[in-house]
Amino acid sequence: MPRRVQLEGRPIVITGGGTGIGAATALACGKAGMPVVLAGRRIEPLHNICAQLDRGIAVQIDVTVGDHAHELLDAAEQAFGPPWAVFAN
Helix, strand or coil, X not given: CCCCCCCCCCCEEEEXXXXXXXXXXXXXXXXXXXXXXXXXXXXHHHHHHHCCCCCEEEEECCCCCHHHHHHHXXXXXXXXXXXXXXXXX
């Protein structure tokens, strides 16, 4: 019998979370009760997805810039504690 993983309350960071697969993943994780940290270069799509989440924040970054990755993880930890998972989309 498969084991079910408890996701509720476990923070996830999703890059490229404003559209496509990243947005769909964010909505599914939010539905499972996960706090979601959305990251991307364009803030407006991130805000649109965050508006559909119970617990979510948007962080405008470019993951190809090294310091931005650190800023993203810092923002995630300040908002929800250490991330339980990262979806690098």
